[in-house]
Amino acid sequence: MTPFIVGLRSSVRDMAFLGTKTLYNRVGHNTGNLAFHAAIDAHLGGNLPSVGWDAPAELINSMGAIGVVPAANQVGAHADYGGLARTFEELKCRLVMIGLGAQTGVDGSIPQVPEGTQAWVRQVASRGIPGTPNISVRGPLTKKVLDHYGLGEQALVIGCPSLFINPDPHLGESIEKNRRLVKRIAVAGGHPQWKHLGKIEASLAAVVTATGGSYVGQSPESAIALTRGEAKVMSEEDVKSCRDYICPSMSIEEFIQWSERHCDVFFDIPGWMEHYRRFDLVIGTRIHGVMLALQAGIPGVCIAHDSRTLELCQTMMVPYVLARDVSGGISREHLSDIFQFNGKAFDENRRVLAKRYFSFLTSNDLKPVNWLGVIARI
Known part of the structure; x- marks a missing residue:
């Protein structure tokens, strides 16, 4: 059939x-x-x-x-x-x-x-x-x-x-072997309207800046336009909304330059996963953005902020941290300890x-x- x-x-x-x-x-x-x-x-x-x-x-x-x-x-x-x-x-x-x-x-x-x-x-x-x-x-x-x-x-x-x-039946063990000192990160970017997560998002964007990392957009349309390199032609309102959520301390001009240097977006999965291979850790509030890192064999951590993300993380043993536990932000130094993972347990589950x-x-x-x-x- x-x-x-x-x-x-x-x-x-x-x-x-x-x-x-x-x-x-x-x-x-x-x-x-x-x-x-x-x-x-x-x-x-x-x-x-x-x-x-x-x-x-x-x-x-x-x-x-x-x-x-x-x-x-x-x-x-x-x-x-x-x-x-x-x-x-x-x-x-x-x-x-x-x-x-x-x-x-x-x-x-x-x-x-x-x-x-x-x-x-x-x-x-x-x-x-x-x-x-x-x-x-x-x-x-x-x-x-x-x-x-x-x-x-x-x-x-x-x-x-x-x-x-990923077809590898020992994927978890491969991910664990790839754990290393976090020098460069990619962020699975959140939604500009998630104001309660603003401090977390801004802290991760700051690490992206410091490490020459990548900020990957998923939704809404304004975030896709931004990460597609269209900041200069977006409406002032949309640029400001993204800036206030991601890099609130920057001027609009500084933020546009930041987006051109650090933002990425993908419309096919192989390319997205290949991009992640350049980084030591992928982290963010988007469960599928983090999942693609794990499928590429790269350590990833989901910031679980609702029942939807928490349910998926717990069911599939995706490494996560509760948003309420890092509500003040995540420092670069914190990243080395935030990835808690047991490869064998992940593989068995x-x-x-x-x-x-x-x-x-x-x-x-x-x-x-x-x-x-x-x-x-x-």
Whole structure:
């Protein structure tokens, strides 16, 4: 049964010819989305045909027998997918959703999920093989939320498929061997509207300055424009918003020069991972930005600032520090001790999740690549 992706393409090949707004839309408003889309595509053999979420049901139905839906933190009070639920009502193909996450409060409480989003998840769940979970979720908190709404029966905890981009079954041990004195860092840049994380972001940007490091943008559109080298043509309001969050002590002119020297952005995963190989540590509030460092064999630390990032870090044993514990900022000296990691434990946890993921795929009539089975030791 031929699968196809209901979601994004795994990379933007013609990025150099496109405007930033077009690129922003192509990546689903966050370049980090490419990480799990590329992972799923690779796990199912690569170069799968794809169709966007905004496509009409008739087009989706014409794509093939099994639609694979890469998902993110769509379950929460923040989003209503009622329109998508109505489209999915008309689908005739089977569906398998991978990587669904819940967005909850900092205390992990059950969010008020809109009826439209519940209906959307229910439509996906109803299009699986009876008695077989066809929705993989990021962690036990997401499973708890789905259970609360009567949607958990078709769900299985696997983490994020981006954990399995690198085919090396001993990845954790390789990462541990690459631990060294932190002389140069890359930062997985946050969102300018995350004001409560401003001191942390500014402290990391200061280390980037001191070490000749890299500040990698993911979202929103203004951050992508900035890290794409467009500071001189951005609106004054957007430049100031980014400056106030990243380098608040600089003048606008100084910040523009800083962005031209230190900022980067990526629209394909191999290039992003290769870039990280130049650094001793990658750190930031973006879980997928940090995950790509780990997949490249480079030490990475996520600053967990909400239930979404914390759930992923704990499920997949991604090194993390709680934002509340470093709220005053992170110094260059602190970085040498902040990466706490056990390579063997990481590899064993990764093996367990890979085995569960491999079984999930095969039980849904999907054929995973052989090297995923090698990670799972099947």
